Amino acid sequence: MPRRREVPALVRLCLQNLAQHMQSLWLRDYSDNYLDEFQFRFIMGPFNDLPGNTVQELLRVLAQSRRLSRAALHLLLLPQLRELSLSPCPSLASNGIARLLALRCQGLISLDLRGCSRLSPAALESVVSALPRLQRLVLAGTQADERVLSALGRGCHELRELDVSHCRNLDPRALRSLAFDPRHRRRCCPMLRVLLARGLELMGDGGTAPAPASALAFLLLALPSLQFLAHGAVPDALRLLHEQDLAGAEDTDGFPSLQEAVRWCGAVPGGHRLTLPLRHVEDVEEQDLAVVRAMCPQAEEAVVWLSDGTGTAELRRWSSLCRLTLGCAEGRALAAPVPVLQSLGPQLHSLTLHGFCCHDGQALTAVLAACPGLRAFNADLHLPPDTGTEEPDEDPPPHSTDPLPHGCPQLHTFSLALVGGTGSGLALGTTLSPVLTSLLCHALRLQRLRLLSIPFPLDPVFHAALAAPGPPLQELQELSLAGSRVSGRTVRLLLASHSRLHRMDLSRCQDIHRRDYDGFMQSVRKQHLELDITWE
Template identity: 85%
Template sequence: MRSAGSEAAGARNGGGGRPGRGRDGPGQRHRAGLAGAAGRGRPGAGSGAAGKCRRPRPARAQSPRGCPRSAGQGALSPGCPPRPPRSLPVLAGRRDAVFPPEPGGGLSRYRGAPSLGPRPLLGAVRAPPRTGTPGATLPLRAALPVPVRVAGDSRSPPGASAGRGRPERRRGPAPGRGLRSGHGAGTGYKRHRQRPAHGAGGLRPMPRRREVLALGSLCLRSLAQHMQSLWVRDYSDNYLDEFQFRFVMGPFNDLPGSAVQELLRVLAESRRLSRAALHLLLLPQLRELSLSPCPGLASNGIARLLALRCQGLSSLDLRGCSRLSPAALEAVVEALPRLQRLVLAATQAEERVLSALGRRCRGLRELDVSHCRNLAPPALRCLAFDPLHRRRGCPALRVLLARGLELAGDGATAAASALAFLLLALPCLEFLAHGSVPDALRLLHEQELDGAEDADGFPSLQEAARWRGAAPGGHRLTLPLRHVEDVEEPDLAVVRAMCPQAEEANVWLSNGTSTAELQRWGSLSRLTLGCAESRVLVGLVPVLQSLGPHLQSLTLHGFCCHDGLALVAVLAACPGLRAFSAELHLPPDTGTDSGEPGEEPPRRDTDPLPRGCPQLQTFSLTLTGGTGSGLALGTTLSPTLTSLLRHAPRLQRLCLLAIPFPLDPVFQAVLAAPGPPLQELQELSLAGSCVSARTVRLLLASHGRLRRMDLSRCRDIHRRDYDGFLQSVRKQRLDLDIAWE
């Protein structure tokens, strides 16, 4: 049954009313959302009406201008002749939905809840292909709360413009007006022409956009966010301080060890790791554990749980966990025989802890006991030999860090003797970090070995040397050290003779001494050189010409740089560099311009490094001292930096700190050069340098993978510039962090 008002509305809309309201005449139009309300399925709908509706229709509410609207959930009759859909349109309005194909084929679109506001909700109706008998009804489905966009549709969803990153309002057609025929009719959207992609290869001229995290990472972050309020709440409220459990069967027992390790890392970085969470996450499947981000949580109770539950650990970091007693540390070491890496720096470790390490952890490879107040260099011998059981220990130890354990006065001799014993007793030791290592090497080189047994029961140096196969009057003893530190220039000959396989060395050059011994050290691939301020940079060129072809890393400290030509010579001598770092001093007159007022500046080579450093990945340059504007230094150093950046295609980290001359010409020339300059750059630090906001915008618009930019103390960057950079990053959703102060 239908009401008279509905019949009148149907006759008024489907009959001989205004053109475009019926389905019979040319240029036929119909009102969106009626699903063929004016057509063949209703009596009195028009001149071409045929047949009757097979079941009564529910009453329809009247909308403005007489447009019938659905009153609640019901059934709509597609009485109009269907047309094959050309594409899947997107509904206009707030409450539309797109439904999957019907069993008979085609797509159906239904209007959901009425629009909020005085205007009725309008949308395009695309009926399925004509199948079945006329007047068949389709069930009305529940509308989704938000519009659904189907892949392949070229129209933009509500509130977004195609090819733009800002929201845009779009209104549908006015109530009571017909919809234009054709593609996208009645959707209420404007057709936007897609903007072409910028740059070569269709790449957008911006740093990398913020990537969507993997599902596993998102789940772990959600766990970390709700850890205290959901996952450990019951345990912390009812059991934490009242009971002591050996094992807890909680919600994390089924997680793999790698997921638990990552969850602990996320909790520690976000400062959400609590004592209760640590109780639940100390699980047997853990293989790596680091408590250095939260040393305050490491107590003797946690140490007991660690020794009971995590006996399969291969890496343990307890740096700074000073609350752990020596007895607790010893118990942990005794319970973890599979340890390969252990960090005990700045803890209460004592000699008995090292004795337990030597007895139990036969596979230990890396150990850090730096800055342990209860340890002295003679106590380190317990790692290599157990005087109680007369057995050698830690046969696989490769790295031993013992910085901060130096002894002054007569203790220096005892420290050198103890380190010499370690160098002889540990057959695989490659790096021993201690200030007395050069003295120990000199002691072994001069063969001043004591034949008497130590009072504490340790073997003599002569017996330890026989373990190495050395005998008095036999071949000279050598060591497998690969990295040596704190080597002074007078000790170069001794260190080079004792460590012929060394690949990395930190050397301090004295004033006025020769570097001939350093030039003969051909096995070096990583070199760090330091000197006083009076030594010029150009004096290193002969050394680097001998070592440069094999060097992969070069670090310079304290050298004086008068112009950029010395830096050109240094870089040209090391073509295979992968990392370069220099902290150079400027002479007092560098900042002032030289030359007569009318004198022409000398011509400089615009490409002083034509071959560049094709393997360079890290470049850091810091200039300290000097006065004035630095224009005199910039005339020679600017072309050097420009040429270097042009010919460094693998550069990932660039630091130009406290540069006194403007860097704008350097970056403008590099970015304007042909090819993909700075394409692999990920970190850029310009702290304290002269750079403008325009250059920063050019860097933001470059084709690269920039993730971090440091503009601290840049006097030409102001607050409004920094706010503009942040707004651009947020607007483009870039994966970029910018620091400024």
């Protein structure tokens, strides 16, 4: 049975009560008399003596209950704060709030301003200049520009993670200011490990700016701790560095040339081969696998798009990989990546598949059997257009063999989505149902299960799994069956099982009706279960 609702901790109850009454008890006088006054550095009030983690939790409670206001922010931006996120309330993040942040919260180590588009570049620059202890900063979707990045490079020497995705005032060329200060001729951000820069387009300036590949290549050379750089042109930058064709990449805007930056890494012509410490690479096309593997021999995670099969031999030799995403745009059969997975499978902890075509359960069995140590499996698969139009003539005989006798004993996340196809899907179910049943029976550590848009009935799968010894699904916490065929009886069995369910998604389940949903919720309320059920 899902967990019963626990009695909230006393601190949590106090904070909820405080959040409920802040407007009437503490904020009214401040709003009427002091809200627009910015000449004071600190405010003496009832929150000053609270520990930083308590203030952070109070801010979260206010945000979750939609009670966070400008006055509340004025009172709670305190020196003891170490983490702050304004992404739940971007409309409150004004230039005035930025001034208070810079004045009062100089001990912050984590700041999330995602989507706070009202903050001007000057305000963002003043904030980051005043926060030298920052280790994590999210500026995605803001007005951050090159001046902001220059301020980060000069002052935030402990920065480890930065997200500037979809900042319209930035392009790959501006990112160089994170790694090098042209004015003082010194390198910056020596501890930066993760830089997310998706959606940054190269802004035209008459053709004199370096190409995205050159700018990103400079970053890869100049940031010695960088493990992940998220931008679509990273494979191009790796190819540029691998080919060592750097003669045209001269010193621009005061930044060192790529030839000089290469020497920082200890690589010399005819000598030490240049490699990079990247641990995560994405947007890798199959034809670039040899280059990317040579440049990033220590990579542990890769997102690879397969095309003609020419690079699969390189992929098999990538011995450091433990998290792999494979995609294809041509609807290749799910059996296509099996030879690669038979080589890499024993070392993989996570596997994600996109775009492959699932004709039956045999290929899925081969994929899972090749990866016995998986902890997470995610697949968005296509079905043939005629799925389900040919129904079996008679009920299939019971399966006497177990498709996955050893299963994936370490698996904690399993997600399978099937798109396309027509009809009831019974023909597909005869081969895929036994695979899912076997998997659930052996995955005793499974915590998150998503079976989306499955066209055949899942009742036999869950009935068999719940009746198996062990019992399976004891650790299950999140279950999504959106768009799949499952009955109310099966859901009631799940509610009565010994699982730890706290979230269930039954959206677009055609066999679940309003009376079923009302019955589920009545059971949840009657038994005081800590379970959220979504249905529509």
